[in-house]
Amino acid sequence: MQQSPDQIRQAYRQMRLIREFEERLHVESPKGEIAGFTHLYSGQEAIAVGVCENLRDSDFIISTHRGHGHCLARGCDPKGMMHEIYGRADGLGKGRGGSMHIADLDKGMLGANGIVGGGQPIAVGAAVACKARGDGSVSVSFTGDGASNQGTVFEAMNMAVVLKLPKVFVLENNGYSEHTGASYGIGGDLKTRTEGFGIPVWEADGFDYFSVYEAAAKAIDHARAGKGPSAILATATRYFGHFEGDPQNYRAKDEVKTFRETKDALMQIRKKVTGAGIFTEEELDAIDDEVLKLIDASVESARNGPVPGADIMMSDVYIDY
């Protein structure tokens, strides 16, 4: 653990923020106020935060179908996100994007994506811009085990190698592609596949913030140094269904319970930092309280946010038409 207490506090807070954001949506979703599909990131917090804590403002990220965690880890405004998920006129996407399309270009966050595997080629394009700037910035794409079987990901990897781009592929294996096990859907394995393109892969325990942070630091340094693309492979699980309302008939009865009790990312980081005497339980509890208040306020504000009208529907299709 070479990070400063401030860095660790920030990482812990970000992970807690994602956890509580998603747990709260899980509670709010069935109430019927949130329209459309919602895909929750609980269980995978250490991956988004472990990667994003290595990034600079000038870097880019692009997310997946399961995008809330990446957005929050990148510093998107939780309240603006919540308003977007509730379809409000003052949400990050003005109520036109919703959960699957949250983005904040001001944060270098190029969007969650409704198309599985849609983001990777775009992130390679952002890496072209990073290379042209020549300031050491990098472009990071998050890719689930499901998206890993899309041809776009192979195209993106090959293109990034051919053009020697500062591009970091974060492969997140949460065990399931929708309702089908990753062990069924992936021919070969993700590490060997990626290495087959000549991309070095650093593996991490996706439940362990420090493990991800260190793997990401190496992969990102590689790309920043102009050595071409790199990858991180992190394995974790998702605590909820593919989407909210998924009955999860494909999972053994106690699978999630066991993960929560034995591997949970928040539990692990708490244990490590209190064990090492960096923070006390009380100090971490205080962070938890602050986060919970923020989530409460965000949900309350989103529930009462302005409903978008026809002017919003009709604007921003073009800049000039």
Place this chain on the structure above:
Amino acid sequence: MAVLTMRDALNQALHEEMERDPRVIVMGEDVAGGSGGSSGNIEAAGGIFGVTKGLKTKFGADRVIDTPISESAIVGLANGSALAGMRPVAELMFADFVGVSLDQIFNQMAKFRYMFGGKAKTPVVLRMSMGAGMNAAAQHSQTIYPMLTAVPGLKVVVPSNPADAKGMMKQAIRDDDPVIFFEHKALYSKKGEVPDGEFLVPFGEADLVREGKDVTVVALARMVPFAMKAVDKLAEEGITCDLIDLRTTSPLDEETVLESLSMTGRLVVVDESNPMCSIASEIAGIAASKGFHSLRAPVQKVTAPHTPVPFARELERMYVPSPGDIEAAIRRVMEGV
């Protein structure tokens, strides 16, 4: 004013815009060509139709990017680099290859700005050759602009002559919205006068290329020179037509079409695409809903048949609407049948 082919007019536009703005980059299969080859020639192709010739020699490999054959990744490169501040001009070689990159076009570039709260700017130009005329058959000859015209968020450009090609390419590169730029491959070698230097053709403004009083003929791309032949021939018999070159299908200049129709009362629409959901259908629909009281005869649609583009010379000739077909349609509309 120089006389240039459409190929050279496009090439001139690319040179001028790359010179003007360092954010303009070019990418695609063989846009330079020669990378990794044994000849050492770093510009072995210059684009398979020669449109990007000389760019790599002048602007270097960082701005003129040879890519593998990976259409999704090519359009993705354009999309991501545009979101991150560049002004990419990507080439898909053949419009038919939209089939292997459609997600990046209609789910991604077209929708970023809308989905992302109006913050995203995606100034992509996606160039592609289109059209029959080279016996390249069903997977290398289609005119798929109707499909992309239907997508909100995209602008669609279909030039018919070298001057418009230059002016609209320069406009497209400076445009902050994504632009799909269709280049008809049978027009690449056609010559015309092209203004030197700064010359922009705004989008959404059709061009009235012939003026007449009897019939309104609407055409686009290669169908414009074909329609000119028919219109000029009939003028000798005293049948005169307004000939409107749409130039862009999105935005679409309805006003010019309806204004002409209100004078002539007769409409012929010429479109190289298949007939269903075509630009011809769209224009006919606009006439029916907004110009109904002007119509003195049924609208005549001149399109390709509802078949894939066939290979054999005789078949391809039959497939593509000809000046003779256009002439016959004008005569039909004059007879009111």
